[in-house]
Amino acid sequence: MSTTTTAHKTKWWSGGKSPFNLEYGKVMMWYFLMSDAFTFGAFLISYGSIRFSQNFWPDPNVVFNAFPGAGHANLPLAFVSVMTFILIISSVTMVLAVHAGHKGDKAGVIKWMFWTIIGGLAFLGCQAWEWHHLITGEHAVLADGQIEMIGQTMGGNPWGNLVHDNAALTAALNNTPHETLVQLVHSHDHSKTAAELTAMTDVQLRGMVDLTEMHVREKGPIAFGGYFYGITGFHGFHVFSGVVINIIMLIMTQKDVFKNRGHYLMIEKAGLYWHFVDLVWVFVFLCFYLI
Amino acid sequence: MEHPAFEEVTVHHEHQDDATFKKKVRKTTILLSVITIIELAIGLIIYTMHKGESPSELLVLMFKGVVCILTLAKAYYIVAVFMHLGDEIRNMIMTIVVPLLLFVWFIIAFIYEGNSYKNLRNTYDKHFLESTTPVKHQKTEAPAEQKSGKE
Known part of the structure; x- marks a missing residue:
């Protein structure tokens, strides 16, 4: 490629021209992204540090095993791989938009920017579903000698060690208040409505619970929720701002701003940001879902 | 482009023709997808190992190490090809990479x-x-x- 000659001519900077042979805004975008990489890096390393300080950490395949419309089916990694592919594909459409900009092909830029925005919105939709599912999906945990139903929130983590001690579970079930029993039965038995279950006695409700089937766990490390929502939320915020920037770029292209300017460098800079969002997701995916 | 858009850009990168560009993008896309699929497969292997009675700690750690290396490879392709850092001047690359x-x-x-x-x-x-x-299956507390x- 051309870089060999370019690099040769500008190897030693002798003044009078840009040492990097790059437009100012693009250089600054690179340095911004580098600093942003340190922000994300600090978050992820702090998560790693806390994780190494625990004897137990929830298995991601147990936590992230749901798929929209699949009910209670156990599908580890399925949904997050969809999200990952959405981001990779939207990165590719961004490359194509930048390339169309190089050629001054306005229609091409509009077409590929549109698909990039769609990809970004699809990713955000997936993330919203995933968060909603984790926060509202309640799981049975054994805490303080009784069964509790908790979701994955900032203040509670239902993914602790599996409880194998059936005697302790039976004892805990006898201490469990009526409302929790209703929730517990309702979470796996949909043949009766919550109102019907509420009308039943505690003894009847206990008889409907199969504790070995329930996979009751202890409470897991509280830090899990804060790190997960904090880091994926910060990444989601980057995706959101990327989508907003892309929409602005699309409108500016439509209004011939770049055509009149004679170049589509702004698309390149927005593209750098968008690829960075994909790059960060690669590491978030690694740290939270794979290892 | 005949005239430089900005005065600081003195030498233009020659733009690849459409065919080479399309080939490069397609190759990188396929590469990223294949690496992701391998990562997912390893993730599922780790999952099945955890379900077993006594998963080998060392083997799990090795698989996790492989996933980390694959992720770095993915990061390299995104930065070098999609973000075109590989096409910039060496000194520019160094000011980004060395602080990292x-x-x-x-x-x-x-x-x-x-x-x-x-x-x-x-x-x-x-x-x-x-x-x-974590408590082993046999032991009761x-x-x-x-x-x-x-x-």
């Missing part, structure tokens, strides 16, 4: 720190050790010891 080398120290120091904190707590805080260490995972 701080991460080597950053990761080692903080992971070591976390691990050391765990060892100290396990040594001096027996309650932490007993209440958070007395109900009194069933405590929440972490304070």
